[in-house]
Amino acid sequence: MKKEDTFIQYGVPNDWAKSYVSKQLSVTSFRNLSNKILQDSFSIPIDQIKFVKRCLKRTPIEDNIVNQLLENNNYTCCLCKGTKGTSFIIHHINHYSTSQNNNYENLAVLCPNDHDLVHKEGNSLTLKITKEQIIKSKRKWEKEVETRNAQAASQNGEIEEVDFINAPRVLELYYQIYQDKPHSEYSSKLLSLGVLDSAGSINQSSKEENDIRNHLTDFNSHGPVGSWMLRAHFLDAFKQLLNKISFVDLDGLMNRKSLYSNILIGSYCFYVGGLYSKAISIPITEQTPITHLYFHRKDFFIEWLVDPKWLVSTSAIARFGEKKEYLIYGRIRGIGKKSWKGKDYIHYDIRPYLFGLPTKTKSRRPPIHYIDKWNGFDVGD
Ligand SMILES: [Zn+2]
Structure with missing residues (x-):
């Protein structure tokens, strides 16, 4: 696991996590240092400090779940597929504050831009991204990533x-x-x-x-x-x-x-x-x-x-x-x-x-938690 992953486990955006690691900040030191020191000595904007400190109060997502999620999503936002930028954040589909649910099916990889859009509640309904949309996009994107990986492996003769x-x-x-x-x-x-x-x-x-x-x-x-x-x-x-x-x-x-x-x-x-x-x-x-x-x-x-x-x-x-x-x-x-x-x-x-x-397979079936909604069509005798 990379050092920045310890921050990512708490739902901190990966580009912020990277910059903290480059400033020798660990999760513990971030938690313990005052806002003033973080602001003055580490040049972190106050809004960001407040956001991250809130994140660090959570229970971290298990590292194997983080790894699996990021790999299955190619470290890329499942909504824009990386077109809005390459940084990402692990988002709780049912918000952490109410669900405290760190399970795989409650998590999605989003870019900070789309993450903001998702959290803009109360805005006009047409702009709002629903939970169902995220779940659907995640499922589709994971399948696409899986297919691409298997294709690349096949074309390389792996x-x-x-x-x-x-x-x-x-x-x-x-x-x-x-x-x-x-x-x-x-x-x-x-x-x-x-x-x-x-x-x-x-x-x-x-x-x-x-x-x-x-x-x-x-x-x-x-x-x-x-x-x-x-x-x-x-x-x-x-x-x-x-x-x-x-x-x-x-x-x-x-x-x-x-x-x-x-x-x-x-x-x-x-x-x-x-x-x-x-x-x-x-x-x-x-x-x-x-x-x-x-x-x-x-x-x-x-x-x-x-x-x-x-x-x-x-x-x-x-x-x-x-x-x-x-x-x-x-x-x-x-x-x-x-x-x-x-x-x-x-x-x-x-x-x-x-x-x-x-070496790489395509399951042609979504992960286990989707199976109830899935009608398989790959039938043999
Ligand atoms: Zn995005």
Whole structure:
């Protein structure tokens, strides 16, 4: 926790808090020093001193709540989203004086400007910002921040654990973009081990000698070291591609009419969210059928066809069969119609390049205290 946060916990604006900290003032010293000393020796205006001293009489907000609130709101006013300035204050939606409520749901991040507007009671009704408006704005803003964070993480290829890399398709795309095979910190080692051939493909002949080749996937048939390095190599190659190709967020598209249209065929997209799958029986062999990941929402049925031989680990295989939160990158191959359990859907056929567990997720649901008002629409079977 930063030093200024001790003031912020009491509802003091962050820019004031910063200036107090730079003047070596702590919460305790601010409380104990007389108004005159604060005014004369620390050059703080008297109105400000009075306001802050009132704040410091409160019970401070717990630091984990402060941190969570500020992070979820990107340290930015939920009403103007920072357009009126970058400083902020933690506001009590039901005023502290009457509620003494320091719980997350009673707090909002506002800029000093909007905070003043909120507290201007008795003014004309048209200017007044209601509690309901603040609650609604906070909820919307937090969702937007969450989405942006997850988007940024996805576009940077921040992935917790890789489960699947379709190596030939990544390689093909790489050649298309760079006119060369991928180079990574492991490429020469993989070449000397005979795991990669001179064109950058996974060497099919080297695994012939391997006992376990029919038991696991292409990646794992190269043994723990080969598999680990291959994964790192192709992930690195894919991250290089992310710098060149813009993958759009499928989630954002689904709120638009554009998702109904064919112009998206050929587009690169990513998705972060819960996906359904069927369990895969092991060992994976050449006969193991193509499987899929999917979800449906509103009119859409989104499906990624998955060739199990490009699952990179046993834990990746084990994750199939139940709903899991994934980050998945692919290319839209076709758009058509699909009937599923008596309902017609617009069907998206997406070919995956890579998927795994996301570092940042989008809950697609507001925090717990809003759940009663929320009708989920992310339904699987
Ligand atoms: Zn504001």
